[in-house]
Amino acid sequence: MVSEAMIEMYQVFKTYPSQISALSDINLEILSGEFTFIAGPSGSGKSTLLRILSCSERPTSGEIVVHGMHITQPGFKKIYQLRRTMGIVSQDFKLLKDRTVNENVALALEVTGHTRKEAKSKASDMLGRVGLGEREEDSILALSAGEQQRVAIARALVNSPPLVLADEPTGNLDARMTLDIMEIFTDLHQSGTTIVFATQFTGLVKRFPYRVIQILDGQILDGRKAGVDQGREVKEGE
């Protein structure tokens, strides 16, 4: 079964004004429903790549298509529409400390037109699924790092996006919490969500039978556009 491409990147470069090249000639294709690790050491360009995919930054040149949207076209302004098709999880959680757990998750629903009541209810369901059903009225500050990361994941998933971008979501967590988080991502993947997971931990990558794209100094190591060969996922960089 041939899946559609969820993400396509063609000759993408990102150079900062200080002439530092963050990404160099990135060509890749991630199919719908794939779980892909973007693996590389700190400073290799993983976060830049994810930020470009979410339109938090613009590439210097190149073409990018995400979920059918040509995000590098000059007139592309519907960033908020793109972000509604994706759930974004970052290393620093990006949670609002003056709100409760439920309110943080519900925010993602309120901005898409849900009423407060609907948003609260759906947020509650999602928090139950990530194991935080009993903590929904607590302040964010009362949660551990692992619990906060689960809140961030719940917020990223509450709108059922077809694509999830996760930038080092387990970076600040211990081994046990890391496995808990990975279990959530694995379940998500099995339900058909496309996941792009950036990490610097090769140990984590090796534990899972998912596709790996290795990146170093802003370049993809083997330079090939990845694909799925007769249903077998290609593992790279092992």
Place this chain on the structure above:
Amino acid sequence: MGNLFPNLITIGIIAISMLIFSTFTLLAFNLTNFLKIWEDKIEVIAYLKRGTPSTEVEPLLNKTRLLEGVEIVRYVSPYDAMTFMETKLGRQKNLLEGIQPTVLPPSFEIQLRKDYRNSTGIKEVVARLKEIPQFEEIQYGQEWVETFSVLVHILRLTQWILGGLLLIAIVFITSNTLQLTISSRREEIEVMCWVGASPAFIRIPFYVEGLIQGLLGGGLAILFLFLLHQGFFLYIPPSMQSWLAKIPVLFLPPETIARILLGGMVLGFFGSIVASMRVLKYK
């Protein structure tokens, strides 16, 4: 809650600025009103030349009555004039002892038609009266009318110049406060962008905040002005009270109040637009 104090300061400053503007508006409104009342009561007095034969009075009366803008003409003989002066002087009428009525010139008291009871209309009628050779002098309190008209004009000019500067200040004050608000909520705005909030979803609450600040500022200004207006009557000296009883000192009419409130809202809204353009960038 953290933004309550800056917001209250902004509303207070808007209120003071709009109070200054509204005070000028109220002054101009009442002076214009007073001018209209005065113009409505204005009479033109045309003094006949000494020695005008009495046989010429009636034809002259008829001629004057036919002039464009003239409604009523009344002949005041020297004796009528003397009687009038004696009445006005009251107990001091003995000052007129020994003065012959013939010293006073005969005159016509001319009431103008309603549509001519303004500074332009008065001047037109007076110009026509001056063409009649039997009239020695025409009086209508011209200096008073012209001075008063100039005063009202200056007041209105000051109102708009000063008001214009104050209103620009209001836009920047609102903008500055909203910039502070936006900065203090930067994290929340970033997260909202992160989860797919549209630019309108993010901006509209700030626009509403600007509108409300302008409305509350304008409302407070109207309230303070009303209290000043009421206080004015409580503290005027008794000697002025009888004089003021003849002149209505009105408060602003409802449509002007509505315009001031709407103006406040518009300025607050512009302030919020300026703030959001300067610091609210979608990321």
